[in-house]
Amino acid sequence: MSYETIETETHGRVALIRLNRPQALNALNAKLISELDCALAGFEADEGIGCVVITGSEKAFAAGADIKEMAGKTFAEAFLSDFIGRWDTVARARKPIIAAVAGFALGGGCEVAMMCDFIIAADTAQFGQPEIKLGVIPGAGGTQRLTRAIGKAKAMDLVLTGRMMGAEEAERSGLVARVVPAADLVAEALKAGAAIAAMSLPAALMAKDAVNAAFETTLTEGVRYERRLFYSLFATEDQKEGMAAFAEKRKAAFRHR
Ligand SMILES: CC(C)=CC(=O)SCCNC(=O)CCNC(=O)[C@H](O)C(C)(C)COP(=O)(O)OP(=O)(O)OC[C@H]1O[C@@H](n2cnc3c(N)ncnc32)[C@H](O)[C@@H]1OP(=O)(O)O
Numbered sequence: 001m002s003y004e005t006i007e008t009e010t011h012g013r014v015a016l017i018r019l020n021r022p023q024a025l026n027a028l029n030a031k032l033i034s035e036l037d038c039a040l041a042g043f044e045a046d047e048g049i050g051c052v053v054i055t056g057s058e059k060a061f062a063a064g065a066d067i068k069e070m071a072g073k074t075f076a077e078a079f080l081s082d083f084i085g086r087w088d089t090v091a092r093a094r095k096p097i098i099a100a101v102a103g104f105a106l107g108g109g110c111e112v113a114m115m116c117d118f119i120i121a122a123d124t125a126q127f128g129q130p131e132i133k134l135g136v137i138p139g140a141g142g143t144q145r146l147t148r149a150i151g152k153a154k155a156m157d158l159v160l161t162g163r164m165m166g167a168e169e170a171e172r173s174g175l176v177a178r179v180v181p182a183a184d185l186v187a188e189a190l191k192a193g194a195a196i197a198a199m200s201l202p203a204a205l206m207a208k209d210a211v212n213a214a215f216e217t218t219l220t221e222g223v224r225y226e227r228r229l230f231y232s233l234f235a236t237e238d239q240k241e242g243m244a245a246f247a248e249k250r251k252a253a254f255r256h257r
Helices: 030-045 075-081 083-092 108-115 130-134 142-150 152-161 167-173 182-197 201-213 219-235 237-247
Strands: 006-011 014-019 051-055 060-062 097-101 104-106 118-122 126-128 164-166 178-180
Touching: 006 030, 006 182, 014 030, 014 182, 030 051, 030 083, 051 182, 060 097, 060 108, 083 108, 097 108, 097 182, 104 108, 108 126, 108 142, 118 167, 118 182, 130 152, 142 152, 164 167, 167 178, 178 182, 201 219, 201 237, 219 237
Parallel strands: 014 051, 051 097, 060 104, 097 118, 104 126, 118 178
Antiparallel strands: 006 014, 126 164
């Protein structure tokens, strides 16, 4: 498949999607979102892929929704077409997705990064929800996911002032899982992706599902849900293999069954 605004490649069981609109700092226009959608759907359906890494360029993960594309929309066009509604593919993916962020991750760029399961940031990364400066507010989950990730005080600070937050502050605040030197970003993300992709795919999918349930339900319901998933994994060949491998002091060879 050939794309114009993204590039894709695979590294063993890890898929790498690189956002690629350098002239606009990877601003997310309809074409890019639709190509991202299409690439993700392909990797979701491919049993040979166990983890996806989404990255941008050295200068920008993505500088937000394409302001020039949306500037002229009327309320009716925006509301009736629900153009941001199409952005949810990343959040709906079942396979683990890592955002590898260097440079700007602003507005929709920060929101797409937050839709991923975790963020590995280069020391050059800058996160922000600057929509307030454009006379609007975040529209792709920024007020919700950012608040859950870093708490009300910091989320209000970022959303109301539109200021940017560097990688170190983002890690301290809990938005980012780790910070690495910019030169190592993609290699580190692929390494983390390979570690995940080597696990049993059913277990990885259920682990992701269970952690995400913590944001949607009560503690009692969440623990009950986790336990059901836990017991159900005893129906997999991979559970037998994983536990046998431990007892036999060898590395497990999961077959994703
Ligand atoms: C998802 C929803 C609902 C909303 C949103 O995401 S709204 C967008 C939120 N993002 C922003 O407001 C960031 C806008 N960009 C900037 O503030 C700056 O570009 C910067 C701080 C990220 C970088 O500044 P710098 O001086 O280094 O670079 P520029 O000359 O400003 O940009 C280079 C080139 O890229 C174009 N660009 C940048 N961001 C966007 C964008 N979000 N949409 C469309 N185009 C963008 C910028 O216009 C310039 O291109 P031209 O020289 O051809 O104008």
